[in-house]
Amino acid sequence: MVDVRVTRTALVPDPLRVSRYCKAPELGPRLLFFSGGTALDQVASRLQHYSHNTIHLVTPFDSGGSSAKLRQAFDMPAIGDLRNRLMALADDTVLGHPEVYQLFNHRLPPNASAESLHDTLIELATGRHSLTTAINDPMRQLICNQLGFFIKQMPPGFDLRGASIGNLILAGGYLNNHQQLDPIIFLFSKLVHVRGIVRPTVSENYHLSAVLDDGSQVLGQHRITGKEVAPLASGVAHVGLSAQCDAWVPVSASLSDKSLRLIESAELICYPPGSFHTSVMANLLPRGVGCAVRDNYCPKVYIPNPCPDPEQIGRTQQQLITTLLATLRYDAGNECPNQALLGYILVDRTNGNYPGGIDDKAIEALGIQLIDTPLITSKSAPYYDPDLLITALMSLV
Numbered sequence: 001m002v003d004v005r006v007t008r009t010a011l012v013p014d015p016l017r018v019s020r021y022c023k024a025p026e027l028g029p030r031l032l033f034f035s036g037g038t039a040l041d042q043v044a045s046r047l048q049h050y051s052h053n054t055i056h057l058v059t060p061f062d063s064g065g066s067s068a069k070l071r072q073a074f075d076m077p078a079i080g081d082l083r084n085r086l087m088a089l090a091d092d093t094v095l096g097h098p099e100v101y102q103l104f105n106h107r108l109p110p111n112a113s114a115e116s117l118h119d120t121l122i123e124l125a126t127g128r129h130s131l132t133t134a135i136n137d138p139m140r141q142l143i144c145n146q147l148g149f150f151i152k153q154m155p156p157g158f159d160l161r162g163a164s165i166g167n168l169i170l171a172g173g174y175l176n177n178h179q180q181l182d183p184i185i186f187l188f189s190k191l192v193h194v195r196g197i198v199r200p201t202v203s204e205n206y207h208l209s210a211v212l213d214d215g216s217q218v219l220g221q222h223r224i225t226g227k228e229v230a231p232l233a234s235g236v237a238h239v240g241l242s243a244q245c246d247a248w249v250p251v252s253a254s255l256s257d258k259s260l261r262l263i264e265s266a267e268l269i270c271y272p273p274g275s276f277h278t279s280v281m282a283n284l285l286p287r288g289v290g291c292a293v294r295d296n297y298c299p300k301v302y303i304p305n306p307c308p309d310p311e312q313i314g315r316t317q318q319q320l321i322t323t324l325l326a327t328l329r330y331d332a333g334n335e336c337p338n339q340a341l342l343g344y345i346l347v348d349r350t351n352g353n354y355p356g357g358i359d360d361k362a363i364e365a366l367g368i369q370l371i372d373t374p375l376i377t378s379k380s381a382p383y384y385d386p387d388l389l390i391t392a393l394m395s396l397v
Contacts, residue, residue: 010395010396011395012371012373012392012395012396013373013388013391013392013395014391014394014395015391017394017395017397018050018391018394018395021050021051021394022049022050025048025049025050025051025052025195026052026053027053028050028051028052028053028054029051029053029267029268029394029397030051030053030054030055030265030266030267030268031047031051031053031054031055031266031267031268031270031393031394031397032054032055032056032057032262032263032266032268032269032270033054033055033056033057033270033272034057034201034269034270034271034272034280034283034284035056035057035058035059035085035272035274035279035280035283036058036059036061036062036081036274036275036278036279036280036282036283037062037081037084037225037274037275037278037279038081038084039272039273039274039275039279040056040085040088040272040273040274041084041085041088042088042383042386043272043384043386043389043390044056044085044088044089044196045088045089045092045386046386046387046390047089047195047196047390048089048091048092048195048196050390050394051196051394052195052196053196053197054089054196054197055196055197055199055262055265055266056085056089056196056197056198056199057199057200057201057259057262057263057283058081058082058085058198058199058200058201058283059078059081059200059201059278059279059282059283060077060078060079060081060082060181060200060201060202060203060204060206061077061078061206061207061208061221061241061278061282062078062080062081062221062222062278063078063207063208063220063221063222063223063245064220064221064222064225064227064228065080065222065228066080066162066163066164066167067079067080067081067167068222069158069159069163070167070168070171071205071245073154073155073158074153074171074174074175075205076171076174076175076179076205077181077200077202077203077204077205077206078221079167079170079171079174079181080164080167082170082181082185082198082200083104083164083166083167083170083188085198086185086188086189086192086194086198087101087104087105087166087192089194089195089196089198090192090193090194090195091192091193091194091195097135097139097191097192097193099131099134099135100135100139100143100191100192101192102131102134103124103131103132103134103135103143103165103166104165104166104169104188104192105164105165105166106131106164106165106166107162107163107164107165108120108121108160108161108162108163108165109161109162110161110162111161112161114160117160117161117163118160121147121151121160121168122151124144124147124165125144125147125148125150125151126144126148127140127141127144131165132144139191142187142191143169143191145172145176146169146170146172146173146176146184147165147168147169147172148172149172149173149175149176150168150169150171150172150175151172153172153175169188170184170185170188173187173188180203181200181203182199182203182258185198185199197262199258199259199262201255201259201282201283201286201289202253202254202255202256202259202286203256204251204253206241206242206243206251206253207219207220207221207241207242207243207244207245208220208221208224208239208240208241208242208277208278208282209239209240209241209242209248209250210224210232210236210237210238210239210240210277211236211237211238211239211240212232212234212235212236212237213234213235213236213237213314214234216234217248218232219242219244219245219246219247219248220245220246221278221282224236224239224277224278224311225275225278225310225311226310226311227310231310231313232310232311232313233313234313234314235312235313235314235315236277236311236313238323238327239277239278239281239282239285240285241253241285252286252287253285253286253287254286254287254288255286255287255288255289255292259288260288260292263289263292263293263296264292264295264296266296266298267298267397268298268299268300268301268393268396268397269293269296269298269299269300269301270300270301270302270303270393271300271301271302271303271324271342272303273303273304273305273306273383273384274305275309275310275311276305276309276311276312276320277311278311280324281323281324281327284324284327284328285327285330287331288331289328289331290327290328290329290330290331290332290333290336290341291331291332293328293332293340293341294328294332294333294336294340294341299343299344299396299397300341300342300343300344301342301343301344301345301346301393301396302321302324302342302344302345302346303345303346303347303384303389304317304320304345304347304354304358305354305355306347306348306351306352306353306354306375306376306382306383306384307352307353307355307382307383308353308355309355312355312356315355315356316356316357316359317354317355317356317357317358317359318356318359318362318363319356320356321342321345321363321366321368324341324342325338325341325342325366328341328342329341337367338366338367338368339367339368342368343368343369344368344369344370344371344396345358345363345368345369345370345371346371346373346375346389346392346393347370347371347372347375348372348373348374348375348376348384349372350372350374351374351375351376351377351381352375352376352382353382358370371392373392374388375388375389375392376388
């Protein structure tokens, strides 16, 4: 057997290549994204029109919002970002069961009484609520069963204010399947016809930790992002994993065999825009990720945030790229060449505001190719236009 690497010259954007994908998205390429949060949701919702085979490895370390209540009550990984990505990739045509989509996206009122919220949840679980009566059997029964199991396991005094029904259904399925995420994610994907593959990078109930430039340590994803609490005053030196959110208990995680095979099968690997440390770098921490990326010869693309990110305080774009490479090398090895981990950086310098600037010579010295192409429109600014971004990525496959 001979190991042969084939390269080609790519046109970015390549309208002809992208047009072929749009005509048969069920045969589209396997683009893999390391991400979390909601920054990629608009891109994901458009991806289904180009390919039904995209892969999304999502961080399960969120410790804020609705996910935090579930994690505290059931000692489980975060599922909110998984639900968001599943819904973003759900079939948006009539064949995709819009009634199920509507239920999964529904949130309970944030200001209702505990008694009223509990009554509403019972109505939903017994199929008497308008959101569940709109769904035909057997899907309705499947959904009600998961929600009913959640109610049985729900601890007294659990705060239902603003709760996502989709999160509660996922949590019920997780508890009903011996604390396993895979079965309920599979069921969820089938219920709403998810056009792609969504998985947590790991399934352990761990939390993020950040060591700052000033030597201090911050525990918990929600304390790092600068969204639920005040933004960090010092830059992030590096991130790691802790077994607890309020006490530093260092742990390591390993990539599952399923996730490993997904990385091996990818035709393009993307480090997309989003919260740099908590959404992107967090996915690269588990053992096995760096080696899997290194051993796949497909194009690897980093897309910097086109506007300020609280997690990038005090960092130039070159420093962020160095951090990305160093994080992957914890697993891939110090001798791993840059090009095996990252080959391209995709930007729109005409319309984007990249904090710290972009140093062409420094990037070229790393052996990485900078692709500067229109990605932002007047309508999408200051963010990337989903279709322009997807078109550029598809052109590199």
